[in-house]
Amino acid sequence: xxxxxxxxxxxxxxxxxxxxxxxxxxxxxxxxxxxxxxxxxxxxxxxxxxxxxxxxxxxxxxxxxxxxxxxxxxxxxxxxxxxxxxxxxxxxxxxxxxxxxxxxxxxxxxxxxxxxxxxxxxxxxxxxxxxxxxxxxxxxxxxxxxxxxxxxxxxxxxxxxxxxxxxxxxxxxxxxxxxxxxxxxxxxxxxxxxxxxxxxxxxxxxxxxxxxxxxxxxxxxxxxxxxxxxxxxxxxxxxxxxxxxxxxxxxxxxxxxxxxxxxxxxxxxxxxxxxxxxxxxxxxxxxxxxxxxxxxxxxxxxxxxxxxxxxxxxxxxxxxxxxxxxxxxxxxxxxxxxxxxxxxxxxxxxxxxxxxxxxxxxxxxxxxxxxx
Numbered sequence: 001x002x003x004x005x006x007x008x009x010x011x012x013x014x015x016x017x018x019x020x021x022x023x024x025x026x027x028x029x030x031x032x033x034x035x036x037x038x039x040x041x042x043x044x045x046x047x048x049x050x051x052x053x054x055x056x057x058x059x060x061x062x063x064x065x066x067x068x069x070x071x072x073x074x075x076x077x078x079x080x081x082x083x084x085x086x087x088x089x090x091x092x093x094x095x096x097x098x099x100x101x102x103x104x105x106x107x108x109x110x111x112x113x114x115x116x117x118x119x120x121x122x123x124x125x126x127x128x129x130x131x132x133x134x135x136x137x138x139x140x141x142x143x144x145x146x147x148x149x150x151x152x153x154x155x156x157x158x159x160x161x162x163x164x165x166x167x168x169x170x171x172x173x174x175x176x177x178x179x180x181x182x183x184x185x186x187x188x189x190x191x192x193x194x195x196x197x198x199x200x201x202x203x204x205x206x207x208x209x210x211x212x213x214x215x216x217x218x219x220x221x222x223x224x225x226x227x228x229x230x231x232x233x234x235x236x237x238x239x240x241x242x243x244x245x246x247x248x249x250x251x252x253x254x255x256x257x258x259x260x261x262x263x264x265x266x267x268x269x270x271x272x273x274x275x276x277x278x279x280x281x282x283x284x285x286x287x288x289x290x291x292x293x294x295x296x297x298x299x300x301x302x303x304x305x306x307x308x309x310x311x312x313x314x315x316x317x318x319x320x321x322x323x324x325x326x327x328x329x330x331x332x333x334x335x336x337x338x339x340x341x342x343x344x345x346x347x348x349x350x351x352x353x354x355x356x357x358x359x360x361x362x363x364x365x366x367x368x369x370x371x372x
Contacts, residue, residue: 002027002365003082007037007074007097008089009061012232013257014201015282016090016114017042019167021049026358028053035081037074063092071100078106085365090114091127098134108139108368115205116148117277117300128155135161139368142361144280147300163364166304167280168357169262169289171349179260180267187226187253194225194331197268199261199283200275202233207297209235209242210274210320216246217324222331227252228268230261262286269337270295270330276317278302285352288344293337295326305352311344 006024010016017038024034035055042058049056057077059070066074078086078101087110088097094111101109111134118127135141135157143149143164153159189195196218200206208229215227229239229252236254243252258264261283265271271287271294278301285305287294294312296302308314313330315322330337 001032002084002362002369003033003035004365005035005037005078005081005083005086006089007086007093009039009063009093009097010042010090011039011063012201013042014231015167015279018282019112019114020089022168022170022354023358023361024049024054025052026354027362030358030362032362035077035083037077061093064095066096071096074100075104078104084369085110087112087365091116091118094134095130098137102137109137110140110142110364110368111138112142112144113148114144114279115277115301116143116151117205132156140364142364145301145304147304148279151300165357165360165364166352167282167285168352168354169282169285169348171289171345171353175263175266175290176260177263177266179263180265183228183255183264184267187228188250189226192224194222194269195228195267196225196270196272196327197228197230197265198272198274199230199265199286200273200281201231202229202235202239204235205276205278206231206233207274207276207317208233208239210318210323211272212239212242212246212248212252214272214274214320214323214327215248215252217320218327219248219251222328225251225331228255228264229253230255230258230264232257262290265290265292268292269334270327272323272327273297273302274317274323275299275302280305280352285348288341288348288352291338291341291345293330293340294344295323295330305347307343307347311340311347 008020024036027034037057039061040058060067086101086106088094089112091113132155141162146164149162149164198211202208265287271292273296277299280301284294296306297317298314306312306314313326
C-alpha cells in the first residue's frame with residue numbers, strides 16, 4: 001500500500017478538481033492511502049470524496065502565494081504523514097508547492113500542470129524558465145497531452161522526466177436522462193429544437209464570448225436553435241452584456257456551475273469548446289463518453305482528442321464563423337452527427353477511461369519509487 005499526498009490549487013471547481021478527485025478515488029479503490037490538500041474555497045468539492053476513504057485537508061491558498069500559516073500546515077502534514085510520494089497538480093500549486101516540498105526533503109515529487117499556457121503571454125518565457133528551474137527538484141512531470149510534452153522538452157526540461165498520461169473519464173456509468181430532459185424543459189426548449197452546449201469556466205482560456213458570437217451566426221440561419229453555457233468565471237458580466245447586445249437573451253442560457261454537467265450533455269445535439277488553449281479537456285471527453293458530437297478549437301490538447309471529421313470538427317481558435325458553419329452542418333446532418341458521436345465513444349473507451357489514467361499514474365509512481 002502506498003501513502004500518497006495530492007496537492008492542488010484551483011480558483012473554482014473545473015477540470016483540475018475533476019482530475020484530482022478521479023485520481024484520488026481510483027487510488028483508494030486500489031487499496032492505497034490518499035490525502036488531498038485543496039483550497040478552502042473548494043471545500044464543497046470534498047463532497048465528491050465523502051465515503052471514498054480519501055482524507056481531505058482544506059487549506060487557505062491564493063493563486064501564487066500562500067499564507068504563512070498554510071505553508072506551516074503543509075510542512076507539518078508532509079513531515080508527519082509518512083507519505084511515500086507527493087504529487088502536486090496545477091501550475092499555481094506547482095510553483096510554491098514544489099519549493100516547499102523540496103525544501104523539507106520530501107521525495108519523490110511528481111507534478112501535473114494540466115496546462116502549460118498562461119493568460120499573459122508576454123510572461124510565458126518567464127514561466128517557462130521557472131518550470132525548467134523547478135524541474136530540477138521534480139522527479140517526474142506528467143503532461144496530459146503529447147504537444148505539451150514536446151513543448152516542455154523545448155524548454156530544456158529533460159525528456160526522461162516527462163511522461164504523457166491523458167486525463168480519463170468514467171465510461172461504464174449510465175447518464176441520468178431525466179436530468180437532461182428537466183434541463184431542457186426549464187429552459188423552454190421544445191423537443192423539436194436543437195441545443196448546443198458548452199461546459200467550462202467563463203474565463204479567457206475558454207473564450208465564452210466566441211461561443212456567443214458563434215451563436216449569433218447560427219441563429220441568423222437557424223432561428224430555433226438554443227445555446228447553453230455551463231460554468232462560472234470572471235467573464236460572466238461580459239458574457240451577459242454581449243448576449244443582451246445581440247438580442248440573444250431568450251436563446252443563449254447561462255446555467256452556472258452544475259455538478260451534473262456530464263449528464264446534462266445528453267440533452268444537447270452538439271457540445272463545443274471555444275478554448276484558446278487546453279490540456280486534455282474533460283468537457284470533450286465527457287461529451288464523447290456520452291456519444292455527443294463535438295466542435296472544438298484546434299489547440300494543443302483538443303487536437304489529440306478530436307479527430308477532425310471522425311468524432312467531431314476542429315476549427316481555429318477565435319473564428320466564430322468557422323465554428324458556426326460546423327455546428328450548422330452537424331445540425332443539418334443528424335445521422336452523420338450520431339455516427340460521429342458513436343466514434344467518439346469508441347475513442348474514449350480505447351484511450352481515455354479513468355481506469356486507464358489511474359493505472360498508468362500508479363505505474364509511474366511505482367517506477368519512480370523503484371528508481372527507474
